[in-house]
Amino acid sequence: MAKDQSYLQWLTRDTPTLWWHDSGDPDELDFGLSHGACGVTTNPVLTAQALAAQPEAWRDRIDASAVRDVTADEKVAALMRAVAVPAARRLEAAHRASTGNVGYVCAQVNPREAGKRESMLSTARRYHTWAPNIAVKLPVTAAGLDVLETCIAEGITVTATVSFTVPQVIAIAERHRRGASQARRDGIKPGRCFAVIMIGRLDDYLRDVALDNRSSVDEADIRSAGLSVTKRAYAIYQEEAYEATLLVAALRGDYHMTELAGARIVMSIHPSIQSRLLEPGVVREERIGRPVDSGSIQRLMSMPEFIRAYEPDGMQPEDFISYGATQRTLAQFDQAGWSFLEAFDQYRGDDL
Numbered sequence: 001m002a003k004d005q006s007y008l009q010w011l012t013r014d015t016p017t018l019w020w021h022d023s024g025d026p027d028e029l030d031f032g033l034s035h036g037a038c039g040v041t042t043n044p045v046l047t048a049q050a051l052a053a054q055p056e057a058w059r060d061r062i063d064a065s066a067v068r069d070v071t072a073d074e075k076v077a078a079l080m081r082a083v084a085v086p087a088a089r090r091l092e093a094a095h096r097a098s099t100g101n102v103g104y105v106c107a108q109v110n111p112r113e114a115g116k117r118e119s120m121l122s123t124a125r126r127y128h129t130w131a132p133n134i135a136v137k138l139p140v141t142a143a144g145l146d147v148l149e150t151c152i153a154e155g156i157t158v159t160a161t162v163s164f165t166v167p168q169v170i171a172i173a174e175r176h177r178r179g180a181s182q183a184r185r186d187g188i189k190p191g192r193c194f195a196v197i198m199i200g201r202l203d204d205y206l207r208d209v210a211l212d213n214r215s216s217v218d219e220a221d222i223r224s225a226g227l228s229v230t231k232r233a234y235a236i237y238q239e240e241a242y243e244a245t246l247l248v249a250a251l252r253g254d255y256h257m258t259e260l261a262g263a264r265i266v267m268s269i270h271p272s273i274q275s276r277l278l279e280p281g282v283v284r285e286e287r288i289g290r291p292v293d294s295g296s297i298q299r300l301m302s303m304p305e306f307i308r309a310y311e312p313d314g315m316q317p318e319d320f321i322s323y324g325a326t327q328r329t330l331a332q333f334d335q336a337g338w339s340f341l342e343a344f345d346q347y348r349g350d351d352l
Contacts, residue, residue: 024050029324044337100144108137111333199226200252262286
């Protein structure tokens with residue numbers, strides 16, 4: 001292990017764990033790539049944040065004709081493309097050299113349409129034409145899973161997002177397996193599939209539930225919740241030899257990274273967490289095999305919402321859209337992301 005390499009470089013070079021840069025800002029991407037990022041996560045919120053941070057800088061990057069006198073969805077698609085495609089070009093060489101193992105950039109469908117199969121499929125097909133290394137983000141609802149299977153069968157790579165639980169990532173892997181089998185029967189190379197666990201968003205949700213219900217769980221237990229779900233999901237993926245890849249996102253602290261180091265997964269790491277991991281003293285140890293405290297899991301099991309997330313049969317696909325974490329995340333992606341992009345005008349900074 002080279003003494004002068006950063007924690008993130010160590011992670012990429014010396015462990016099986018890969019990481020993606022969790023931001024749409026092109027300047028921040030420079031830093032991420034220098035520390036070993038091999039993919040880029042965007043969503044409506046991250047895209048909106050990138051545009052709002054430097055509205056002047058985007059004037060020359062956005063085709064005005066693509067965002068004037070068009071439908072709201074066409075405008076948002078153009079803005080998302082303006083952020084995603086340049087990043088995809090920067091990673092295309094790595095994507096090609098790895099024969100599609102790394103180098104993906106995400107682009108997400110409209111969060112308001114989480115139950116609309118035909119609309120999501122049409123959008124996924126359009127995004128797929130942007131670049132060979134676009135990973136279309138679909139929500140893990142019953143409808144989203146149907147679209148996921150079709151996309152995989154058509155050779156479209158998918159990042160299955162708005163996902164927090166063991167039953168969701170099992171459903172993702174099973175539908176990917178079915179879609180891949182269909183693709184091979186049709187002589188098509190199956191699309192890749194990244195199965196998201198929004199680890200910190202699960203913790204956030206369960207914390208609110210615990211407070212509201214006056215649960216006996218404490219903050220240390222809550223900080224163990226997402227890790228418990230992720231480690232259980234990882235063990236199942238290993239046992240079942242799923243082809244889908246777990247992608248852990250929405251980290252709330254460096255512990256979400258350090259406790260999963262060494263797993264054959266992808267970590268999506270925001271610049272704010274990157275900076276914490278680059279501070280001196282972060283332990284460089286593969287901890288994926290370390291069990292979560294059994295006492296914390298036992299206390300968390302007093303919460304029905306944790307059981308739904310932790311047990312493989314805790315929910316059925318038709319339950320996914322009504323899970324509390326799903327509803328609050330879709331709402332945020334709409335209100336702080338999609339709606340902002342509909343109203344965005346790069347020529348009028350006062351509108352921001």
